[in-house]
Amino acid sequence: MSPHHVVNRTLLALCGAVLLAGGLLGVSSWSVVAERLPSWWPSAQPGSVLLDRAGLGELRHEGWWTPVVIAGAATVLLASLLVLWSQAAAGRAGPALLTLARPDVTIRTRALADALTRDVCALPSVADGRVRVRGGPEELRARIRLRLEPGAEPRAVLRQLSEETLAEARASVAPRRVRAEVRVSVRSHRARRAL
Incomplete structure (x- = not known):
């Protein structure tokens, strides 16, 4: 299997896992589903948000929050550009054999x-x-x-x-x-x- 196929499948699996986790968290806020979940399962309350304004305000006052958010966003952007460039190069170059x-x-x-x-x-x-x-x-x-x-x-x-x-x-x-x-x-x- 070529390296760009491995990268494609890995990114697809990661995106799928993130979407599945978000979907499960969203479904757990339904009262019908929340009643049947085990007690250890993280469930959101109906009408609630993951991070409210007070929690976000507390994080902004932490010294590590802003550099971590900027570094994370820059890493995601650079990784996305690198994958896009490698896909374009692979499409242009065609198969080696x-x-x-x-x-x-x-x-x-x-x-x-x-x-x-x-x-x-x-x-x-x-x-x-x-x-x-x-x-x-x-x-x-x-x-x-x-x-x-x-x-x-x-x-x-x-x-x-x-x-x-x-x-x-x-x-x-x-x-x-x-x-x-x-x-x-x-x-x-x-x-x-x-x-």
């Missing part, structure tokens, strides 16, 4: 991108190309940048890219879907100056 159509065969996403780059650069009328592969376990996104030779026919290059290179990639990583985004530019007619 992809299982291919043949059993027990895997390939790194970087190796797949390099192979696609070589195939793209080998297409006729393509001067240069670059491929990046990202995505998740169900769908991969291939960002392809093509620089065509002057006078090249973009339609023919794109047809060959779709029917040959991308078709082979889709067959290799099936049952994942491969969505391709292609950006095309043309190499300048100007010849390089000799030094």
Whole structure:
């Protein structure tokens, strides 16, 4: 199991435990439920609050209260931002290893991108190309940048890219879907100056 899956499940379990405890405390204030609870069970009185103004005022006069609240809020904020950033990075980077159509065969996403780059650069009328592969376990996104030779026919290059290179990639990583985004530019007619 990948580390971000572990983090996801841990956070989900913690949120579930907090919500369950809050729900049980809220339900315990109902008179029908409160009568059947054991004496040691913490129950709230109907119409009461967890911390009243007098109790909160006493805590504010304590020297440790304000720094603890600020540190706790800052820790929760930083942890939330870190989890959000790691989730976004994991979604962009995609899985490190992809299982291919043949059993027990895997390939790194970087190796797949390099192979696609070589195939793209080998297409006729393509001067240069670059491929990046990202995505998740169900769908991969291939960002392809093509620089065509002057006078090249973009339609023919794109047809060959779709029917040959991308078709082979889709067959290799099936049952994942491969969505391709292609950006095309043309190499300048100007010849390089000799030094």
